[in-house]
Amino acid sequence: MFRAPHEDPLAAKDTSHSPASHVAIIMDGNGRWAKGRGKPRLYGHKMGARRVREVVEACPDHGVRYLTLYAFSTENWKRAPSEVAGLMALFRQFIRSETAELVAQGVRVRFIGDRGPLNPKLRRMMAGLEEATACNGALNLTVALNYGARDELSRAALRLAQDVAAGRVSADAVGADSLRPYLDTADLPDPDLVIRTSGESRVSNFLLWQSAYSEFEFTPVYWPDFGRAELGRILARFGSRERRFGAVLS
Template structure:
């Protein structure tokens, strides 16, 4: 067995599946939307903690393409919460040097929300302290289908040759084309699946499944997980000697 590398660098890119808001609220006799509101508060704490741990990229799974199946009232409440969060946090995100991007299919989203998303991206475009990516109406299979369709259109237009298509060729068509792959994917709430999140990008990511519900997840939980990450060997298919 290879010895541990004492010079292991911290996780540069952390991706989080923020799960457990509804169950957290239910355990307290509260409606699910209350759990989502409390979970939104944790986003600020985690965003502030990341630079202290050497994390330069943070990707958060906020709303999946499958989440439309939830009760209409919950979906409407979530969309309102997203709008409120952007309005409330924009000035602080600009001040703190956080660059915000959104990935996913924006077309089904409310026009007011789309406008606010664009305003936040533009307002933070020059920031570089932390790159925050929010996956909103995102699903990895949907992302790959959209990427393949765009690539097929370029093949049909003669801009690329089908015979030269490989894994590297597809990357520029992904929603995350300008981002490094995540070093670490965290899921809260005790579930041990990735639920259609960054399937392509997480091919060689490390995973951490914590029983802590997202509204209880904060700076200390993130720090403990990152400390554990620093002890892992990442082989990327190779054999370390």
């Protein structure tokens, strides 16, 4: 079952050496991987898409119940129109080719981000995939598509302000956790571990609110080369970390 939005994400009794239940990945390096092989950037994105299935299949074996993938950011619209168009076509192709397998594997798929600017056909396909997998529970896969954390927080703050103005929420009751029910991830637990591939050491506007107490791993491996083995190594390192959440553990 999903944690209710108002529950404390740090309330687990002993999380110091627990396996990562929720892993979020910034899938980076497709373009550079392709360039290094004398190929166009879109070729790198196509090869990267193949890695998604491998990682999805590997997660349950490691006790991962939630996987969030950063597929397309609000800033990615600044890329060349041909690359953006190619990525959108790749997203549609992925949904067409993978829906049956995701259903068979018991994977529930959800999308976060602002769907408004996306092509109507893609939006319909996204909604169809969510509906087709809604009853699954072996793995909860969340795809961040046209997602940016600042945009998410702005949208959440607007909805909260509208509820306060309408009298549905008391202004006196607004506190540090008041935005949580308005976030795109309201019914998901916060990520235990955030991974970024390709050697870059930044979060690039990804899950800023949710990753406040996440552990981070920055691997030099480009996403098209990232698979079951690298995921296993990172999760093993995570399992040896002591997570204190600001407290002192005895």
